[in-house]
Amino acid sequence: MIQADMSVEIAGIKMRNPVMTASGTFGYGQEFAGYMDLESIGAMITKGLSLKPKAGNNTPRIVETPGGMLNAIGLQNVGVDAFISEKLPFLKKINTPVIVNLYGNSLEEYGELAARIDGVKEVAGIEVNISCPNVKQGGIVFGTDPAAAAEVVALVRRSTKKPLIVKLSPNVTDVVTMARACVDAGAESISLINTLTGMAIDLKSRRPVLANITGGLSGPAIKPVALRMVWQVAKAVKVPIIGIGGIMTATDALEFILAGATAVQVGTASFLNPAASQDIARGMAKWLSENRVGTVRELIGALKV
Amino acid sequence: MQFQSQVLSNNEVSPGYFRMRMTAPPAVLEASAGQFVMVKVSSAIDPLLRRPFGIYDMGTFVTPFTDCGHQTFVEILYKVVGRGTGMLADLHQGDHLDIIAPLGKGFDLGDDDDDEEKKVLIGGGVGLAPLYLLAKELVKGHKVRLFAGGRSKEDVLCITEFERLGVETYVATDDGTLGDQGLVTQVMMKHLATGNKRKGSLPADRSPCCVPWPGSPKRCRSPVRFPWKRLWPVEWAPVSAALSRGSTIPRTRRISGVSARTGRCSTRRSCSGIRRQDLALV
Ligand SMILES: Cc1cc2nc3c(=O)[nH]c(=O)nc-3n(C[C@H](O)[C@H](O)[C@H](O)COP(=O)(O)OP(=O)(O)OC[C@H]3O[C@@H](n4cnc5c(N)ncnc54)[C@H](O)[C@@H]3O)c2cc1C
Ligand SMILES: Cc1cc2nc3c(=O)[nH]c(=O)nc-3n(C[C@H](O)[C@H](O)[C@H](O)COP(=O)(O)O)c2cc1C
Ligand code: FES
Numbered sequence: 001m002i003q004a005d006m007s008v009e010i011a012g013i014k015m016r017n018p019v020m021t022a023s024g025t026f027g028y029g030q031e032f033a034g035y036m037d038l039e040s041i042g043a044m045i046t047k048g049l050s051l052k053p054k055a056g057n058n059t060p061r062i063v064e065t066p067g068g069m070l071n072a073i074g075l076q077n078v079g080v081d082a083f084i085s086e087k088l089p090f091l092k093k094i095n096t097p098v099i100v101n102l103y104g105n106s107l108e109e110y111g112e113l114a115a116r117i118d119g120v121k122e123v124a125g126i127e128v129n130i131s132c133p134n135v136k137q138g139g140i141v142f143g144t145d146p147a148a149a150a151e152v153v154a155l156v157r158r159s160t161k162k163p164l165i166v167k168l169s170p171n172v173t174d175v176v177t178m179a180r181a182c183v184d185a186g187a188e189s190i191s192l193i194n195t196l197t198g199m200a201i202d203l204k205s206r207r208p209v210l211a212n213i214t215g216g217l218s219g220p221a222i223k224p225v226a227l228r229m230v231w232q233v234a235k236a237v238k239v240p241i242i243g244i245g246g247i248m249t250a251t252d253a254l255e256f257i258l259a260g261a262t263a264v265q266v267g268t269a270s271f272l273n274p275a276a277s278q279d280i281a282r283g284m285a286k287w288l289s290e291n292r293v294g295t296v297r298e299l300i301g302a303l304k305v
Numbered sequence: 306m307q308f309q310s311q312v313l314s315n316n317e318v319s320p321g322y323f324r325m326r327m328t329a330p331p332a333v334l335e336a337s338a339g340q341f342v343m344v345k346v347s348s349a350i351d352p353l354l355r356r357p358f359g360i361y362d363m364g365t366f367v368t369p370f371t372d373c374g375h376q377t378f379v380e381i382l383y384k385v386v387g388r389g390t391g392m393l394a395d396l397h398q399g400d401h402l403d404i405i406a407p408l409g410k411g412f413d414l415g416d417d418d419d420d421e422e423k424k425v426l427i428g429g430g431v432g433l434a435p436l437y438l439l440a441k442e443l444v445k446g447h448k449v450r451l452f453a454g455g456r457s458k459e460d461v462l463c464i465t466e467f468e469r470l471g472v473e474t475y476v477a478t479d480d481g482t483l484g485d486q487g488l489v490t491q492v493m494m495k496h497l498a499t500g501n502k503r504k505g506s507l508p509a510d511r512s513p514c515c516v517p518w519p520g521s522p523k524r525c526r527s528p529v530r531f532p533w534k535r536l537w538p539v540e541w542a543p544v545s546a547a548l549s550r551g552s553t554i555p556r557t558r559r560i561s562g563v564s565a566r567t568g569r570c571s572t573r574r575s576c577s578g579i580r581r582q583d584l585a586l587v
Contacts (some may be wrong), residue, residue, distance in 0.1 A: 035307055064354045220350045249351065272345060272355055274307060274405070 004288030005295035006281070008042070008262050010240050011163035011188035013097050014126050015263065019281040020252065022244055022267030023048050023101035023127065023167075024073065026277075028087040029094065035122030035274035041281050042098040042263060046087070048129050051109050051116075053079035058211040062217035063200045064264060066220030068246070069200050069268060072212035075103060075132055080116050082112075088122055097124035099165065102156075103132060107142075112154050114159035126162045128153065128187075131169030132216070143169040143194075146181035157186030165242065168192040170222075170229055177234040190233055191242035191265065193226045219245040219268040227259050234260020234301055248276070250283025260301040306332060306407075312400045313378060315393075319459045319547070321385050322431065324361065325396050327402060329379045336360055336407035338401060342379060345403040346389045356389045358382075359435030360407065360549025361463075379406065382434040426472075429454040429489055433462050444470050451475070451499035458482040 006017035020043040026032060029044050038044065056076025063070050078086065082099070091098045100123050104110035110128065117123050130142040130149050142148045153166055166182040168175060170193040179190050195216025199238040208214075226245025234241045243256030244265040253264045269276035288296060313326040343355035358381040368376045387395050396402070424447045428436045433453055443449045450473045455461040457480050467474050476484025477492035485492045 064352060067350050067353060069353060219353055268353075272353060272404070 002294075003291060004285055005297070006285050006288070007025060007295075008240075008241065008297060009081045010043075010263055011125060011165060013043065013099070013163050015097060016266065017042045017284065018257065018261075018263035018280045019277050020045055020099070020242065020263055020265045021270065021277050022265035023082075023129065024075075025270050028083070028091070029098070030087070030090045032270070032274050034277040035144040036125055038094045039096050041096060043099055043124065044090075044091070044094075045099045045101050045123060045127055045265065046083070048101040048103045048132065049077050049113065050084050050105065050112055051080055053077065053082060060209060061215070063209045063215070065200055065217065066221065067199070068217050068221035069271075070193070070200055070210060070215035070217050072215035074212065078114055084116075084120055088120070090120045098122060099125045099127050100128050101127045101166045101167070103129040104152075107152060107155060111155040111159045113174050114156040115173035118162060123162065126156070126160060127165040127167050127191060128156055129167050129194070130150045131167050131171075140169070140171065143178070144172050146177050148166075149178055150181040150185040151160075153182045153185035153187050160282040162273050163188055165189040165191050167194055167244075168229075168233075169194050170225060170245075174189070175229045176232050176236045179237050183237045183239050187239060189240045189242060190237060191244055192233060193229055193245045194220050196225060215294070218246070220248055223252060227255060230256055230261050231259040231303070247257050247280065250280050250287055253280050253284055254287060254299065257296065257299045258301070258303045261304070262297075262300055307329065307403070307405045309377075310402045310404045312396050312398055312402065314398055315396050315530065317394075318382070319462055322382065322462055323385065323461070324380060324382050324463070325393065326378050326380045327397070327404065329354045329363070329404070329406065331365070331375075333377055333379055333406055334363060335360060336363060336379075338405035338442055339411045339435050341435070342381060342404050342406035344381075346392045348403070352389045354390075355405065355507045356393070357408075360435050361434045361537070362441070363438070379404075382431060382437075384431045424449045425493070426451045427454075427493055428452075428487060430456070430460045431462070431585070437463065437466060440467055440470055440472050444472060447475070452477070452489050452493040453484075454492070455483075456480065 008015055008018045019041045021041065021066070023045045024047050026044060026046070028046050029038060054075055054077055057072050057074030061072040077083075081300035088098075100251065102110065102113045102117070102119055104113055114126060117126060130152055132143075141153050149166075155162070157164060164187055166187040166189075168178050168182070168190060172178055175192065179192075182190060195218045196215040197214055199206070199214045202209050223246030226243065230243040232243055242263045242265055243259065243261030244267060246268070247253050247256065247264055247266050249271045256264045266277040266280055269280070273279065274286055284296065293299060308330050310327040310329055313328060314326040315323055318324045339359070341357045341359045343357050345355050346352060358377055361382040362380040363378065365375045365377050368374065383390055385391050416552065424443045426436045426449065427439060428451070436451065439448055440451065449471070451467050452475045453461050453464060453467075454477045457478055461476050461478060461483055464474050464476065474498055476491060477487055477489040478484060479488070480486065
């Protein structure tokens, strides 16, 4: 059987295959080294970084729901400086592009963060998170208003030469408008979707299960929504799309590629199977070979409608 | 380490409580008492997340099939409380499970240079599970006493197993159907006090305890007070485990909420501190 060509390129970042790890679900990479080959995937996206370390929201902040989970972590992270001094040295040794996910508490903070990362040569690219449903600033404030989003993206664009991905929220009326605004402001790639806002209630105590009351839904439950949004956005903008949402298997990933994604991110799946991203990448290659598809790029947006 | 495992046995040891033995790779034997396994109870997406269970026992046996030689196993002791544990209870010998183990830090026993020391273990209900492996370790060099509690006699598990190790066991149940009536902690204080007149001294300098299982806040609220300030809460904090550290709860949070300083329940929010769901991220 011939080996299929799995390589793709996103905003100038060359990847051996289209499988990336979704921010916030893969720690800083090292945590997963014992479970999988970190050089078997296309790129690693690390936990969302802010200028200062952040402790996140109160617990309980995770609850399992049918076919998914709600989280209200609230962007807990070590802060950009600790990331560079403590986490990056490990990642540097791995021959897989590292993309950092950034979020700011204010417009200026996005700019400062991007400038800070600009000088770090081990970082292959930036994913700007304007879509966290669990914090006000850095989340919904910028992620639901096209003008505010464009402002953030434009500032980041001016602050760094690194490849620039913008991650969108599904919690909007029209995701295409958001995507267009970001691309016009300088985004070289769009990743979507972040989690869908939801909540869970405990009847016995008559209280919300999450301390934060609401949280972000992820996992297989959100896949149909994510597929639809990827399909809509891929038709509307010219930049490469990264599909995210409930990808558990190679089949799921290939469906996103058909819908128009150039690459995919694996999130919640890594929680149940720490080697999920590796398994998915291998499964995709196997499917391509078995179905005599020479390159995965042939499938991008090849949905028959 | 992640591995595919086969169920070797899955028996109801008391109404609603099961003891399951599963195959495991030999490296699992490096686990220490207090560490836990994460089990994917179904290969489907529901339930989605893994369920954590303390390691009850582990070891090797010689299989009757010569080509297999030695087979390593781990055992868990679990209570059926919901969907996931319900599905586990339905498994039979030969069924397959996906397991990640060992996880967590295990019991932190501090610097254990005092060989003469007597050890006291305290556990309630299914909270006894992780204490068996600990007892097995401790009996090698210590005189071990176990105070086991439960709501009723059905909730006091595997006592004979502990006795077989040579552990001196004391039992307390809420309804008095087995052993003394009352909370295990009260019973323990009574026994220890009569054994030693001098108030303020526990025979054991530090006592690993696995307090009534997280998930029974009612019990936790009842004042578990130790005047001696010596009861040494086992830090059963699986937080250091492995995955996504970026998103875990602070590393200092303890699953057993008895404060080392005051001997009182220290966690106001909920007794578990760590909830199963958080472990998905640990
Ligand atoms: C580190 C760790 C080790 C554990 N070791 C053992 C063990 O050795 N033996 C054992 O029987 N159980 C153990 N547990 C608890 C066990 O994981 C849960 O009982 C199990 O996950 C329940 O799954 P389920 O799908 O059956 O219940 P679900 O249907 O998910 O829940 C049933 C009910 O139990 C509650 N619940 C479930 N888990 C918890 C929890 N951890 N804290 C508070 N409330 C909870 C739910 O809110 C619900 O009311 C451990 C938990 C942790 C965190
Ligand atoms: C626990 C958790 C933490 C997350 N943290 C972040 C984050 O820091 N930044 C971000 O952009 N997305 C974050 N996400 C969103 C994921 O990257 C992803 O977009 C989402 O979970 C949908 O994909 P999935 O269904 O494959 O999990 C987080 C998701 C989860 C479940
Ligand atoms: S041990 Fe549960 S609140 Fe104290």
